[in-house]
Amino acid sequence: MTHSRYIHIDPQVLLDAADGDIAVFCDLCQTFLDIAPPMLRELEAAVDRQDRAAAARHSHSLKGTVALVGARELAALLQAVESAAGSDAPIPDLAAPQALFGSVAQEVRQCMNSTPADGLPVAGAAPASEPESGT
Amino acid sequence: MSSDVCTTQEAAEILGISVTSVQQLVETGVIEAWKTKGGHRRIPIAAVYAYKNLPGASGQAAAPSPRSKLTAVLVIEDNKMQRDIYEKKLSSWGLPIALTFCENGYQALVEIASHKPDVLLADIVMEGIDGYEVIKTIQTYPGLADMDIAILSSLTGAEIEKRGGIPNGVVFFEKPINYDELRGYLRACCAHKARQFA
Numbered sequence: 366m367t368h369s370r371y372i373h374i375d376p377q378v379l380l381d382a383a384d385g386d387i388a389v390f391c392d393l394c395q396t397f398l399d400i401a402p403p404m405l406r407e408l409e410a411a412v413d414r415q416d417r418a419a420a421a422r423h424s425h426s427l428k429g430t431v432a433l434v435g436a437r438e439l440a441a442l443l444q445a446v447e448s449a450a451g452s453d454a455p456i457p458d459l460a461a462p463q464a465l466f467g468s469v470a471q472e473v474r475q476c477m478n479s480t481p482a483d484g485l486p487v488a489g490a491a492p493a494s495e496p497e498s499g500t
Numbered sequence: 501m502s503s504d505v506c507t508t509q510e511a512a513e514i515l516g517i518s519v520t521s522v523q524q525l526v527e528t529g530v531i532e533a534w535k536t537k538g539g540h541r542r543i544p545i546a547a548v549y550a551y552k553n554l555p556g557a558s559g560q561a562a563a564p565s566p567r568s569k570l571t572a573v574l575v576i577e578d579n580k581m582q583r584d585i586y587e588k589k590l591s592s593w594g595l596p597i598a599l600t601f602c603e604n605g606y607q608a609l610v611e612i613a614s615h616k617p618d619v620l621l622a623d624i625v626m627e628g629i630d631g632y633e634v635i636k637t638i639q640t641y642p643g644l645a646d647m648d649i650a651i652l653s654s655l656t657g658a659e660i661e662k663r664g665g666i667p668n669g670v671v672f673f674e675k676p677i678n679y680d681e682l683r684g685y686l687r688a689c690c691a692h693k694a695r696q697f698a
Binding site: 378382383384386389392393396397399400422425426428429430432433451 | 578579580581582584585588589592625627654655659675676
């Protein structure tokens, strides 16, 4: 039996939120993949037009969403964006959160596509096998 | 100016909310309004007071219904993933609750006006009318004074203080939510409701 391993998310966070229900867990993973990319795009657009209030709001929303999949490092980067946008400080460049978001989304997709034979998702080590293509 | 209509500013003062919130209530059709040739918004005063006229405001309680023994819980949360998690969690606790979800502050105020909940669980950071505005509006109505209110937010303590702190009588649950604590809070709210039928 192989175990998928994740370094950018902690699937146990979402599994606990789903009370261990794998079907609900997978539905929540799909919801994440549906709602999180548009949130990132809204944040990018807000930063591009230097709309601090919108950037603070969108980074806050995206931070909350990625926290639900245990993406702590990405959540911390988004907290920094939120804090800066809510003050007079320069808004950090989004390159790091954008890159990390891609990895987070990839791992959520892997997690969702894991089968019972792969065992329950376990956080801690490198992602399994080949990376998936697409966004 | 005609006494039958008012400006956005005057409507905001009557309702005790911000001008921006009034504008958004008008834009979403919750309160009717029109614009003069000069582009100035005019709002019928009757429409403002119709919106302000929430159940219980006159001091008269609504007649109890068979459904009313359930504790009516209204959750305001704009994040679909978080709403789905709340629904899963709260529904699994075996509590005598009737759950309703709203995606934003406007929907919540309309829902509160038509179906006064016993408990409000409110996110804070939302587009348009945020959770603070909803709570502030509720707290201006004596008929809603017995509503149990909790804030569920990932705002830090410092950010909460910047916004004026936790309103009196409101409980704060910081995200990530400790669901054992939230369950205990709702159990207490249900017990509070049950005393009405004792």
